[in-house]
Amino acid sequence: TPTASGTRAGGVAAFGQRPEASGPAIEELYAWVDELTALLKPERVHWVDGSRAENEALLREQVAEGKLIKLNPEWRPGSYLARSHPSDVARTEGRTFIASEKEEDAGPTNNWVAPAEIRTTLTGLFDGAMRGRTLYVVPFSMGAVGGPLSHIGVQLTDSAYAVTSIGIMTRVGAEVVEQIAAGAAWVKTVHSVGAPLEPGQADVAWPCNDDKYIVHFPDTLEVWSYGSGYGGNAILAKKCFALRIASVIGRDEGWLAEHMLLIRVISPEGKAYHVAAAFPSACGKTNLAMLRPTIPGWRVETLGDDIAWLRPGEDGRLWAINPEAGFFGVAPGTGESTNVTAVETLWGNTIFTNVALRPDGDVWWEGLTDQPPAELTDWEGNAWTPASGRPAAHPNSRFTVSAAQCPQIAPDWDAAEGVPLDAILFGGRRATNVPLVVEATDWTHGVFLGSTISSERTAAAEGTVGELRRDPFAMLPFCGYNMADYFGHWIEVGQKLRFDRAPRIFQVNWFRRGADGRFLWPGFGDNARVIDWIIRRVEGSVPAVSSPIGRLPRTDDLNLEGIEVPDEDLAELFSIDRDSWLTEADLTEQFYATFGGRVPAALQSELSSLRYRLKSA
Numbered sequence: 001t002p003t004a005s006g007t008r009a010g011g012v013a014a015f016g017q018r019p020e021a022s023g024p025a026i027e028e029l030y031a032w033v034d035e036l037t038a039l040l041k042p043e044r045v046h047w048v049d050g051s052r053a054e055n056e057a058l059l060r061e062q063v064a065e066g067k068l069i070k071l072n073p074e075w076r077p078g079s080y081l082a083r084s085h086p087s088d089v090a091r092t093e094g095r096t097f098i099a100s101e102k103e104e105d106a107g108p109t110n111n112w113v114a115p116a117e118i119r120t121t122l123t124g125l126f127d128g129a130m131r132g133r134t135l136y137v138v139p140f141s142m143g144a145v146g147g148p149l150s151h152i153g154v155q156l157t158d159s160a161y162a163v164t165s166i167g168i169m170t171r172v173g174a175e176v177v178e179q180i181a182a183g184a185a186w187v188k189t190v191h192s193v194g195a196p197l198e199p200g201q202a203d204v205a206w207p208c209n210d211d212k213y214i215v216h217f218p219d220t221l222e223v224w225s226y227g228s229g230y231g232g233n234a235i236l237a238k239k240c241f242a243l244r245i246a247s248v249i250g251r252d253e254g255w256l257a258e259h260m261l262l263i264r265v266i267s268p269e270g271k272a273y274h275v276a277a278a279f280p281s282a283c284g285k286t287n288l289a290m291l292r293p294t295i296p297g298w299r300v301e302t303l304g305d306d307i308a309w310l311r312p313g314e315d316g317r318l319w320a321i322n323p324e325a326g327f328f329g330v331a332p333g334t335g336e337s338t339n340v341t342a343v344e345t346l347w348g349n350t351i352f353t354n355v356a357l358r359p360d361g362d363v364w365w366e367g368l369t370d371q372p373p374a375e376l377t378d379w380e381g382n383a384w385t386p387a388s389g390r391p392a393a394h395p396n397s398r399f400t401v402s403a404a405q406c407p408q409i410a411p412d413w414d415a416a417e418g419v420p421l422d423a424i425l426f427g428g429r430r431a432t433n434v435p436l437v438v439e440a441t442d443w444t445h446g447v448f449l450g451s452t453i454s455s456e457r458t459a460a461a462e463g464t465v466g467e468l469r470r471d472p473f474a475m476l477p478f479c480g481y482n483m484a485d486y487f488g489h490w491i492e493v494g495q496k497l498r499f500d501r502a503p504r505i506f507q508v509n510w511f512r513r514g515a516d517g518r519f520l521w522p523g524f525g526d527n528a529r530v531i532d533w534i535i536r537r538v539e540g541s542v543p544a545v546s547s548p549i550g551r552l553p554r555t556d557d558l559n560l561e562g563i564e565v566p567d568e569d570l571a572e573l574f575s576i577d578r579d580s581w582l583t584e585a586d587l588t589e590q591f592y593a594t595f596g597g598r599v600p601a602a603l604q605s606e607l608s609s610l611r612y613r614l615k616s617a
């Protein structure tokens, strides 16, 4: 029988033991943990209480085991570097499954597997999977504990790295167990790296298994993950729960779980607006979330950088919370000139994964500084110099840091009730065709824009970088049910909003390139110029120009003071090539056809209208 790790050292440690909560529902939690303990067969069970002392002990232990490298506290206090196995560096979409009872409920964009069959497979894999390891029980809340938009869950895991990450990314602790005891609904998530230790067998720095399964059971609200230690596969509160499972809960309860950043924009007049934006992985959410406007008078407060839960309020507005408590952000490209806010956020108390190590015990990645240091240890632990001809940090290397550490975090970012949205942005990485910004004519047209987003692949998931793929609402890898039904759900949520209070919808593209391959738009802090126009559209203080694909800014309304954007670049940023757009429309028709008649009629009719406008333009 496993023992609680708290009693392992003669009962000295105060943490690790099962909390003795009382309430009608606590037995279900205890029974579930007992049942999985019997299956997973860990050496010990540790109930995580989220305390500082516990966190420090977990970090110390990981350093002692060679799983974390402590960075030089002079440069990076309280910070650590993890190096993953070279095969376990990103989400594995091919091994991610939706195990709904009915295949059609998963839809053509997800990998479906029959729940009974996969339960048998995984029960086999989980049998003894935690031998020689500790099973951590991690109760967490997404959103403020007990908040009206919040949801709770429990993760079982054998990865201390996952536990420390969950501690940063969510709210962990005894209050959550009290909520469960009091009868709150909770989601059951189980994670194992799939690397049991035989007696006397030495552990490795990053245990994982070549056989990977990230499985979601939307009908019973469960997640089972096996074989990977990487963020999105192992921090189950994040993509697995807060997007895939939550999108299903939202469908049933009338709200939306979205892959969106959330910001408060404060205008020169001191008025506050709230903006949410969905861009695919590694397409600029963290950067926009931490925007430092380059135009005078504007200010941005960060509310969230990856996930937002949106719910229609009784006032007819759409309210949003960021359910997370930290940032799991892309390191490469994060520097003083691109995202100084992130650089400042990362001063300490940060876990870095797969970045390079400097000889002085600090970290480095491509884009942190203009010039690389003369010598580094690369993300795989090999000696590196600028002449090595390969990146020092993995392109999907990441930082994990508490939201509270962000210097421009909104003072009320933690508020349970959230903020009312004024605008929603959809974007992607598009070298051609898609203009810098276009406004939807109404909610349904906005949903159409969201449903047609495509983007060039990035390193955030396995696959060929640069290849164009459909990524509707930036949710392709994260929607837990049939994507066509999800489009319909978006339309229904819009119907619950007061039409004059619903957020306005825009499509943006920071990534358009000229014939010579360079970006036409400076991006980053200068994206505030686009936000400025968006806010003035929300205010109704500037007219727009109609185009076949939506409303465009009049050139003079875009504030370009202080930057040089050549006229021909500006023209190209907004040019709409009729033939290419007719081709896009054909591709959209083909994409919609993959759902076999399930796409809402309202969107089919948006597609017909688009074609009509393009042909008559």
Ligand code: GTP
Pocket: 279, 280, 281, 282, 283, 284, 285, 286, 287, 288, 305, 306, 328, 329, 330, 332, 333, 334, 338, 460, 510, 511, 519, 522, 523, 524, 527
């Ligand atoms: P996930 O965490 O994977 O969901 O990614 P994300 O959407 O938060 O992307 P992030 O903000 O981390 O940006 C990813 C990459 O895009 C980084 O290398 C950024 O430097 C780059 N990037 C972000 N904004 C811009 C921009 O406005 N212009 C250009 N050219 N690059 C940008």
Ligand code: SPV
Pocket: 090, 091, 230, 231, 232, 233, 238, 239, 280, 281, 282, 306, 328, 460, 461
């Ligand atoms: C993404 O890939 O969209 C991320 C990182 O934000 S992960 O949590 O791994 O999904």
Ligand code: MN
Pocket: 259, 280, 281, 282, 306
């Ligand atoms: Mn993301």
